[in-house]
Amino acid sequence: MKLDKIVVVCTGNICRSPMAEALLKSYIPNKEIYSAGLDVVNNDLQNQSPVEQAQLTASKYGLDISNHRATQLTTNMVNEMDLILVMTQEQIDQIAIRFPGCAQKTLLIGQWGGVGYIQDPLNQDLVTFEHCFNQLKKAVISWRDKLKAISQ
Template sequence: MFKSILVVCAGNICRSPIGEAMLAAGLPGKVVSSAGIVAKNDMPADPSSVQLCSSAGIPIDSHKARRLTPEICAENDLILVMEPQHVKDVAERFPQASGKTMLIGKWIGVDEIPDPHRQQMEAFEHAYQLLEKACEGWVAKLA
């Protein structure tokens, strides 16, 4: 079915690295990666995301951001995005990927994982908790 999964957010430094790490941990037989719609290549993950993931035993300290490209879209069977605007952005920029793009919060009834970028730790914790539930839903469907 889905052998490769791409997790996408805006900058690929806050939400998508967390989702990538969670899905990779829960789906060891799948290739899981991440990218950002407006990412600056090689940026490290946000320190707050790194801290939360390290505390949970899923380190992302070596993560480097990468911008979403047509090639990255083509390499993946499923693209999971954080919010409805990302679905639109992917469809507009990479129409070939629109049929395999879904909201990461689909199985928990959540349309948006709020972007915690440049916010307090509480915003990161909220996004982390939503991603944890969302990824558990995807693991249950894809394992």
């Protein structure tokens, strides 16, 4: 099974998915990793930088997401990807509706290792962002291990 192109998806692509993208690139450098949001256009976030709390949290752990810009998830993008990682079951459901035929390659980023859903930290304090970051890190490490096992 070929899983070389991965997109991680959240709502606005300014908090969770940019942090997750940076973590995935750090832990799985041999894959093409992208991030996008389901409601970037609806929330008028196109080309926005990640929120300050996300940038500060990522920076604390040695990751720079300051050059990231919010991107809307598109049909072309989902069709090109081998794996779509999302934060919640609701996002799995939205992708199944908006992008028919992509449900089978859409999974929770927190599916393994007991992480589960990763709630949106938008408008929360740095402690909440750090908790989100640590959940994402645990999820990414689990995916790294799972992808390594699949490719062997």
